[in-house]
Amino acid sequence: MAKVLVSIAKGDGIGPEIMDATLMLLGKVGAELEYDYINLGESVFKKGIMNGIEPSAWDSIRKSRLLLKAPITTPQGGGYKSVNVTMRKAFGQFANVRPVRTFDGFVPSKHKGVDMVIVRENEESLYAGIEYRQTRDTCHGVKLVSRTGTELIVRYAFEYARTNGRKRVTCLVKDNIMKITDGLFHQVFNIIGKEYPDIQQDTMIVDIGMARIADTPEKFDVVVTENLYGDIVSDIASQVAGSVGLAGSMNIGHGCAMFEAVHGSAPDIAGKGIANPSGLINAAVLMLYHIGQSAAAAKLGNALLYTLEQGQQTGDIAKDKSKALSTMQFAEAVAANLGKSPSSLKAFGAGSGQAVKLPRPQDTTQSIRTKRMTGVDVFIDFAGHDAQELGAKITQCGTSQLPLQLLSSRGMVMFNPKKPEQKPEVEAVTDLWACRFVGKEGEVKNHDIRVVLNNLEAMGLDWVKVENLYTFDGVAGYSARSGE
């Protein structure tokens, strides 16, 4: 078998200790790998490279497309960028995959029989980090959900389930509130799900879904969700399963796949040789499966489970602290157990994390036949509180093509030009107001919006943001306002 090139980042804090232990094991398990060592993290930040990645490291990762990464320390304070976020964006790592399991009877946890996989969309949603402040009082962020990005992650979750003999995929969304963004995620889940009739599928509202995961994590199998929800739910699941210190995770994309432990660089115990290398070893198991070296993956994973079963453990989890092993002693114990399988814990084997054929982005937008402009929401910075006074002014800024339909603040209707005498139900408390001008579907042009903007300016009003309103196959691509 040809050797597979892997870029190796030893990281910071306990990183070098747990990476040395992991590489020693990879050398003994029969993995066909060759390494290119790269520098990421604290030492690179200190050179003034704000994303923590040296130019030579980029070259290495672009060549290998595979990175095994120990945790790194992100310096406190402004300006520094998370290496993980940079990697995710630069290499199109659309999926973050985190297996969560319990080690029943061997590592303390309130739950038993947990064996779930969280598949988190990695590039979009509120995590895209698109934020603005355009008035003194108000900030807002953009929640970006694309059909293409959603298809990629949903298809990946179903493919992962099918390849690994998983029974169910659960989608977590909040589409009772965010009907357009989360609604799209849910809709795509339903459409793609039809291609996988062999897999059970359900959808939960994210808050109750998370509560159930905290309560009965053993009932979940594969969970697919958006970026921010996935970030939160993967920590909840790991915490309740008690496996934060032992878990590995992978970031998957077409440009590069990255494997790492879930925990951080643990500066408090760095250099003492006592860190638990299991998280990074589990990440290495995921990597071996990903590159198709399944026999070596299962051998390493099973030796790790057998060693934990034997009570050979590092100080963070050992019941009898006086018998705790150092990082290297633990790794040597795992090495001595290569070839053995756990007797009670679920062993690694077929379907434990087999490589999934990565879905390709597809142009699904062709299925939309018509896109028609209906109007515009113009946001203005207005510090006053009198909605009727403002509404009267803004009514005059509308045109016959694009008349004012309503004025809102924080999503609540504050003024309706058809009922100008009606006082709003709540008092305006912020300085960002949305003026919705709506014309005849399909007859509104960009020029009409420019006329309205000019009118607002002439009225001395400060417009700070414009959102065009469209329908797609007759369905409004914008949310209604409360109180409409």
Ligand code: NAD
């Ligand atoms: P942490 O996970 O490093 O440590 C939390 C606690 O868990 C500490 O008490 C630590 O001693 C213990 N711990 C963690 N891993 C352990 C292991 N393998 N064996 C034994 N004990 C272990 O979290 P933190 O203290 O919040 O973060 C420290 C640094 O790590 C920060 O700079 C943070 O930015 C960074 N970090 C990096 C990553 C990453 O590179 N993926 C992830 C999380 C945090």
